[in-house]
Amino acid sequence: MTNYQVKPNYGIDAPEVIRQFLLIGFISAIAGWFTPPLSIFGNTFSFIGSVLFTLGLLAIALGTSMIAYGIRGKFNIREQMLNIVNWKGDENVLDIGTGRGLLMIGAAKRLKTGKVIGIDIWNTEDLSGNTAGNTLINVELEGVKDKTELKNEDVRNMSFADNSFVVILSLLCLHNIDDKTEREVACREIARVLKPGGTAVISDYVNISEYAKVLAQVGLKVEKPKSYFFEAYSLIWMVVVTKER
Ligand SMILES: C[S@@+](CC[C@H](N)C(=O)[O-])C[C@H]1O[C@@H](n2cnc3c(N)ncnc32)[C@H](O)[C@@H]1O
Numbered sequence: 001m002t003n004y005q006v007k008p009n010y011g012i013d014a015p016e017v018i019r020q021f022l023l024i025g026f027i028s029a030i031a032g033w034f035t036p037p038l039s040i041f042g043n044t045f046s047f048i049g050s051v052l053f054t055l056g057l058l059a060i061a062l063g064t065s066m067i068a069y070g071i072r073g074k075f076n077i078r079e080q081m082l083n084i085v086n087w088k089g090d091e092n093v094l095d096i097g098t099g100r101g102l103l104m105i106g107a108a109k110r111l112k113t114g115k116v117i118g119i120d121i122w123n124t125e126d127l128s129g130n131t132a133g134n135t136l137i138n139v140e141l142e143g144v145k146d147k148t149e150l151k152n153e154d155v156r157n158m159s160f161a162d163n164s165f166v167v168i169l170s171l172l173c174l175h176n177i178d179d180k181t182e183r184e185v186a187c188r189e190i191a192r193v194l195k196p197g198g199t200a201v202i203s204d205y206v207n208i209s210e211y212a213k214v215l216a217q218v219g220l221k222v223e224k225p226k227s228y229f230f231e232a233y234s235l236i237w238m239v240v241v242t243k244e245r
Contacts (some may be wrong), residue, residue, distance in 0.1 A: 008138040009127040010100045012070035013172060021063030027057025065147060069234035076231040077171065077238075078106045081201045085167050090114045094165040094193065096155045097173025099127045101135040101148070107145035107169060117165075119153040124216055126176055155186045160193045168193070168200035172236075173205050185209065187214040194220070196245040202239065203228070206236035215241045 010017065019024040032053025037046035055100040081103065084090075089112035097119030105115045124130050132150055137149050153159060155173065168190055177183045194200050200220075202211055216222045225239040 005137055005141065008105070008141045009129065009134070010074065010138065011101045011130060011134075012067065013074070013127055014066065014125070015128045016125060018063045018066045020058045021066070025056045025061075025063060025091050026060030027056070027077045028052050028059060032056055035039065040226045047060050050156045054186075057154045061194065069236075071105070071232055071234050073232035073236070074102060074171070077203060077228055077236055078102055080228055080231055081169055081171065081203060082110060084201050085110075085199055088117040089113070092164065092195075093117070093167040093169065094119065094160070096168065096170035096190070097126075097176070098135065099130055100148070101138045101142075101150075103171055104135075104148055104150075105142045105144055107167070108147040111147050113181045115147055115149065117149045117151055119155065119158065121154055123176065126172075127211060155189055156182060156191055158189050162192050164193045166195045167200075168198070170200075171203045172205065175206050179209070183210065183224065184214045188218055191215055191218040191220055191241075192239075193245070194243045196243050198243050200241045200243075203238040204235055204242070205235045205237065208239050212239045212241075217242075 032049045032051070035049030037044050038048055049057050056088055085232060087110045089110070091111060091113060091114040092117040093107045093111070095107065095116060096116040098104045100119050101118055104116045104118035118135065122130050132152065135150055156177070174183055174186055177186055190200055204211070212222045212225055220241040222241050223240045225237045228236045228238055
């Protein structure tokens with residue numbers, strides 16, 4: 001198949017959620033604006049319209065912040081995550097839930113002889129245009145084919161040997177696992193494949209304390225999670241963990 005794409009495209013996260021926020025937000029704001037004071041059992045409720053209007057504006061703000069994240073914030077977060085690692089250029093790197101390759105490609109650009117493996121199950125609800133084929137187009141356009149490899153793997157059951165990667169990255173992946181016990185399995189898998197002396201940088205918009213707790217329980221050194229709201233234009237937390245030698 002011929003590729004006519006000329007610029008890399010890393011997609012918009014959770015496009016259906018954004019659509020719902022904007023749609024419900026506009027309906028609620030308009031309904032609120034036009035809702036007159038309501039008289040129920042002789043009492044007049046004048047605040048209902050204001051509540052609807054405010055909730056509508058909140059939903060619109062959330063949807064807009066998610067779009068801003070997709071257009072600009074995610075690139076800021078990628079650089080924040082990559083800047084945490086003290087790169088030598090020969091690292092063996094894993095990007096968990098690589099999607100269209102945002103972190104995998106960013107890491108590859110910091111490598112000389114090292115290699116990045118991006119794993120994913122390419123769930124189409126989590127990211128627009130989320131296919132391995134689209135990720136490969138980005139890899140070609142960014143010129144990092146020789147330093148990257150894609151694998152269709154679930155983070156909960158990775159095929160890699162223990163202590164395989166000196167750097168592990170994961171952005172907005174783990175929250176997609178609905179079950180808490182399964183997220184714990186994923187965190188234990190991350191700890192298993194991280195090499196002694198290695199660093200894992202995990203970012204997500206929820207559950208970050210839960211990941212930190214499990215990773216500490218299995219013996220990793222865990223820094224206090226930090227918020228990156230202003231860099232992401234959206235709710236993003238990051239935790240940095242290291243495995244001692
Ligand atoms: C919101 S997207 C983020 C993609 C990429 N990290 C980025 O920031 O652009 C979440 C990604 O996690 C992947 N994912 C969800 N559950 C997964 C699992 N159990 N194992 C591996 N990947 C998973 C989805 O398919 C999706 O590509």
